[in-house]
Amino acid sequence: EPEVTQTPSHQVTQMGQEVILRCVPISNHLYFYWYRQILGQKVEFLVSFYNNEISEKSEIFDDQFSVERPDGSNFTLKIRSTKLEDSAMYFCASRPLAGVVDTQYFGPGTRLTVL
Amino acid sequence: AQTVTQSQPEMSVQEAETVTLSCTYDTSESDYYLFWYKQPPSRQMILVIRQEAYKQQNATENRFSVNFQKAAKSFSLKISDSQLGDAAMYFCAYRSGDSGGGADGLTFGKGTHLIIQP
Numbered sequence: 001e002p003e004v005t006q007t008p009s010h011q012v013t014q015m016g017q018e019v020i021l022r023c024v025p026i027s028n029h030l031y032f033y034w035y036r037q038i039l040g041q042k043v044e045f046l047v048s049f050y051n052n053e054i055s056e057k058s059e060i061f062d063d064q065f066s067v068e069r070p071d072g073s074n075f076t077l078k079i080r081s082t083k084l085e086d087s088a089m090y091f092c093a094s095r096p097l098a099g100v101v102d103t104q105y106f107g108p109g110t111r112l113t114v115l
Numbered sequence: 116a117q118t119v120t121q122s123q124p125e126m127s128v129q130e131a132e133t134v135t136l137s138c139t140y141d142t143s144e145s146d147y148y149l150f151w152y153k154q155p156p157s158r159q160m161i162l163v164i165r166q167e168a169y170k171q172q173n174a175t176e177n178r179f180s181v182n183f184q185k186a187a188k189s190f191s192l193k194i195s196d197s198q199l200g201d202a203a204m205y206f207c208a209y210r211s212g213d214s215g216g217g218a219d220g221l222t223f224g225k226g227t228h229l230i231i232q233p
Binding site for chain 1: 212
Protein backbone atom coordinates (compact mmCIF):
# COMPACT_ATOMS: atom_id res chain seq x y z
CA GLU A 1 0.00 0.00 0.00
CA PRO A 2 1.40 3.44 -0.91
CA GLU A 3 2.68 5.51 1.98
CA VAL A 4 3.81 9.03 2.70
CA THR A 5 7.50 9.01 3.55
CA GLN A 6 9.55 11.61 5.41
CA THR A 7 13.27 12.20 5.84
CA PRO A 8 15.12 12.45 8.06
CA SER A 9 13.40 10.66 10.91
CA HIS A 10 15.32 12.77 13.40
CA GLN A 11 17.08 16.09 12.83
CA VAL A 12 19.21 17.85 15.41
CA THR A 13 20.22 21.45 14.74
CA GLN A 14 21.62 24.46 16.48
CA MET A 15 19.46 27.46 17.21
CA GLY A 16 19.62 29.93 14.34
CA GLN A 17 20.37 27.32 11.69
CA GLU A 18 18.17 26.55 8.73
CA VAL A 19 16.60 23.11 8.31
CA ILE A 20 14.77 21.47 5.46
CA LEU A 21 12.36 18.67 6.18
CA ARG A 22 11.50 16.44 3.27
CA CYS A 23 8.38 14.52 2.37
CA VAL A 24 7.41 12.28 -0.50
CA PRO A 25 3.60 12.25 -0.72
CA ILE A 26 1.63 9.36 -2.17
CA SER A 27 2.18 9.50 -5.92
CA ASN A 28 -1.33 10.32 -7.17
CA HIS A 29 -2.10 12.80 -4.41
CA LEU A 30 -2.41 16.48 -5.23
CA TYR A 31 -2.96 18.15 -1.86
CA PHE A 32 -0.12 18.39 0.63
CA TYR A 33 0.07 19.47 4.24
CA TRP A 34 2.47 20.08 7.09
CA TYR A 35 1.54 19.73 10.74
CA ARG A 36 3.59 19.91 13.90
CA GLN A 37 3.23 18.36 17.32
CA ILE A 38 5.16 19.75 20.26
CA LEU A 39 5.90 16.96 22.73
CA GLY A 40 2.86 16.18 24.85
CA GLN A 41 0.60 18.55 22.95
CA LYS A 42 -1.93 18.25 20.18
CA VAL A 43 -1.20 18.17 16.48
CA GLU A 44 -1.36 21.63 14.91
CA PHE A 45 -1.95 22.52 11.28
CA LEU A 46 0.77 24.59 9.63
CA VAL A 47 0.06 24.83 5.91
CA SER A 48 -1.72 23.27 2.96
CA PHE A 49 -0.43 23.30 -0.61
CA TYR A 50 -2.16 22.69 -3.91
CA ASN A 51 -1.34 23.43 -7.52
CA ASN A 52 2.08 24.78 -6.58
CA GLU A 53 0.84 27.36 -4.16
CA ILE A 54 -0.17 27.68 -0.54
CA SER A 55 -3.91 27.17 -0.08
CA GLU A 56 -4.12 27.90 3.61
CA LYS A 57 -1.75 28.61 6.45
CA SER A 58 -2.14 28.91 10.17
CA GLU A 59 -0.90 31.66 12.48
CA ILE A 60 2.05 29.45 13.34
CA PHE A 61 3.27 29.51 9.74
CA ASP A 62 5.08 32.82 9.85
CA ASP A 63 7.89 34.22 7.71
CA GLN A 64 10.44 31.76 9.07
CA PHE A 65 8.61 28.92 7.36
CA SER A 66 8.34 28.16 3.67
CA VAL A 67 7.20 25.21 1.59
CA GLU A 68 8.17 24.05 -1.83
CA ARG A 69 7.52 21.28 -4.29
CA PRO A 70 10.88 21.30 -6.05
CA ASP A 71 10.09 18.40 -8.35
CA GLY A 72 7.31 15.96 -9.11
CA SER A 73 7.76 13.89 -5.99
CA ASN A 74 9.15 15.89 -3.07
CA PHE A 75 7.43 18.38 -0.80
CA THR A 76 9.64 20.31 1.60
CA LEU A 77 9.27 22.46 4.69
CA LYS A 78 12.07 24.94 5.32
CA ILE A 79 12.54 26.59 8.67
CA ARG A 80 14.90 29.55 8.58
CA SER A 81 16.78 30.54 11.72
CA THR A 82 15.37 27.84 13.98
CA LYS A 83 14.32 28.63 17.54
CA LEU A 84 14.24 26.41 20.60
CA GLU A 85 10.44 26.38 20.44
CA ASP A 86 10.55 24.87 16.95
CA SER A 87 11.50 21.58 18.55
CA ALA A 88 8.62 19.28 17.67
CA MET A 89 7.48 16.39 15.56
CA TYR A 90 6.66 17.54 12.03
CA PHE A 91 4.18 15.52 10.02
CA CYS A 92 3.59 15.66 6.30
CA ALA A 93 0.24 14.54 4.91
CA SER A 94 -1.32 14.21 1.50
CA ARG A 95 -4.68 13.46 -0.02
CA PRO A 96 -5.95 12.66 -3.49
CA LEU A 97 -8.03 14.72 -5.86
CA ALA A 98 -10.50 11.89 -6.35
CA GLY A 99 -11.64 8.89 -4.35
CA VAL A 100 -11.75 9.31 -0.61
CA VAL A 101 -10.99 12.96 -1.09
CA ASP A 102 -11.49 14.08 2.47
CA THR A 103 -8.95 11.80 4.10
CA GLN A 104 -5.41 12.93 4.71
CA TYR A 105 -2.72 10.29 4.96
CA PHE A 106 0.14 11.05 7.29
CA GLY A 107 3.81 10.25 7.08
CA PRO A 108 5.80 8.88 10.03
CA GLY A 109 7.06 12.32 11.03
CA THR A 110 10.40 14.02 11.50
CA ARG A 111 11.51 14.74 15.03
CA LEU A 112 13.25 18.13 15.06
CA THR A 113 15.42 18.98 18.02
CA VAL A 114 16.77 22.52 18.26
CA LEU A 115 19.66 22.97 20.71
CA ALA B 116 -12.85 29.01 14.16
CA GLN B 117 -13.60 25.44 14.93
CA THR B 118 -12.54 23.79 18.16
CA VAL B 119 -12.29 20.14 19.11
CA THR B 120 -12.44 19.04 22.73
CA GLN B 121 -11.42 15.68 24.15
CA SER B 122 -12.24 15.76 27.82
CA GLN B 123 -10.56 12.49 28.78
CA PRO B 124 -6.76 12.84 28.98
CA GLU B 125 -6.46 9.15 29.78
CA MET B 126 -8.67 6.07 29.70
CA SER B 127 -7.97 2.53 30.83
CA VAL B 128 -9.78 -0.63 29.79
CA GLN B 129 -9.34 -4.34 30.33
CA GLU B 130 -8.35 -6.38 27.33
CA ALA B 131 -11.42 -7.71 25.46
CA GLU B 132 -13.68 -5.09 27.02
CA THR B 133 -15.33 -2.12 25.30
CA VAL B 134 -14.26 1.48 25.76
CA THR B 135 -15.70 4.76 24.51
CA LEU B 136 -13.61 7.87 23.88
CA SER B 137 -15.38 11.21 23.89
CA CYS B 138 -15.05 14.10 21.47
CA THR B 139 -17.07 17.26 21.11
CA TYR B 140 -16.59 20.05 18.64
CA ASP B 141 -17.79 23.52 17.99
CA THR B 142 -18.62 24.79 14.52
CA SER B 143 -21.11 26.95 12.71
CA GLU B 144 -20.76 24.93 9.52
CA SER B 145 -23.23 22.32 8.35
CA ASP B 146 -20.89 20.48 6.02
CA TYR B 147 -17.79 18.93 7.53
CA TYR B 148 -15.90 15.73 8.20
CA LEU B 149 -14.77 14.14 11.42
CA PHE B 150 -11.94 11.71 11.98
CA TRP B 151 -10.32 9.61 14.64
CA TYR B 152 -6.58 9.11 14.32
CA LYS B 153 -4.48 6.73 16.37
CA GLN B 154 -0.93 7.57 17.39
CA PRO B 155 1.02 4.63 18.85
CA PRO B 156 4.38 5.11 20.60
CA SER B 157 6.06 5.25 17.18
CA ARG B 158 4.15 8.58 16.80
CA GLN B 159 2.88 7.71 13.34
CA MET B 160 -0.63 9.10 12.76
CA ILE B 161 -2.94 6.34 11.59
CA LEU B 162 -6.49 6.92 10.40
CA VAL B 163 -8.98 4.85 12.39
CA ILE B 164 -12.34 6.00 11.11
CA ARG B 165 -14.03 8.91 9.34
CA GLN B 166 -17.54 10.34 9.29
CA GLU B 167 -19.21 12.72 6.87
CA ALA B 168 -21.53 15.12 8.66
CA TYR B 169 -24.23 14.79 6.02
CA LYS B 170 -24.52 11.06 6.71
CA GLN B 171 -26.79 10.12 9.57
CA GLN B 172 -25.52 6.56 9.70
CA ASN B 173 -22.66 6.04 12.11
CA ALA B 174 -19.41 4.87 10.55
CA THR B 175 -18.05 1.45 11.45
CA GLU B 176 -14.68 -0.16 10.78
CA ASN B 177 -14.43 -3.67 12.23
CA ARG B 178 -14.10 -3.23 16.03
CA PHE B 179 -14.24 0.55 15.78
CA SER B 180 -17.48 2.50 15.54
CA VAL B 181 -18.60 6.04 16.18
CA ASN B 182 -21.62 7.61 17.79
CA PHE B 183 -22.16 10.79 15.80
CA GLN B 184 -24.67 13.17 17.30
CA LYS B 185 -24.75 16.17 14.98
CA ALA B 186 -27.15 18.29 17.01
CA ALA B 187 -25.10 17.76 20.14
CA LYS B 188 -21.83 18.17 18.19
CA SER B 189 -20.54 14.96 19.64
CA PHE B 190 -18.40 12.31 17.96
CA SER B 191 -17.40 9.48 20.27
CA LEU B 192 -15.32 6.44 19.33
CA LYS B 193 -16.23 2.99 20.59
CA ILE B 194 -13.61 0.27 20.56
CA SER B 195 -15.01 -3.22 21.06
CA ASP B 196 -13.03 -6.26 22.15
CA SER B 197 -10.03 -4.10 23.08
CA GLN B 198 -6.65 -5.52 22.17
CA LEU B 199 -3.18 -4.75 23.48
CA GLY B 200 -2.33 -3.25 20.09
CA ASP B 201 -5.03 -0.63 20.56
CA ALA B 202 -2.94 1.09 23.20
CA ALA B 203 -2.12 4.54 21.83
CA MET B 204 -3.05 8.21 21.83
CA TYR B 205 -6.32 8.80 20.03
CA PHE B 206 -6.99 12.14 18.40
CA CYS B 207 -10.31 13.45 17.21
CA ALA B 208 -10.07 15.80 14.22
CA TYR B 209 -12.36 18.12 12.28
CA ARG B 210 -12.21 19.20 8.66
CA SER B 211 -14.38 21.82 7.06
CA GLY B 212 -16.44 20.64 4.12
CA ASP B 213 -16.43 24.04 2.46
CA SER B 214 -12.79 24.09 1.52
CA GLY B 215 -12.21 24.12 -2.18
CA GLY B 216 -8.68 24.29 -3.43
CA GLY B 217 -7.09 22.54 -0.49
CA ALA B 218 -7.90 24.96 2.32
CA ASP B 219 -8.75 22.08 4.61
CA GLY B 220 -6.30 21.82 7.45
CA LEU B 221 -7.43 19.49 10.18
CA THR B 222 -8.23 20.78 13.66
CA PHE B 223 -7.24 18.27 16.31
CA GLY B 224 -8.26 17.72 19.90
CA LYS B 225 -5.65 17.27 22.62
CA GLY B 226 -5.95 13.51 22.52
CA THR B 227 -6.86 10.66 24.86
CA HIS B 228 -4.23 8.23 26.04
CA LEU B 229 -5.76 4.75 25.93
CA ILE B 230 -4.25 2.10 28.19
CA ILE B 231 -5.13 -1.56 27.71
CA GLN B 232 -4.85 -3.67 30.85
CA PRO B 233 -3.97 -7.31 30.12
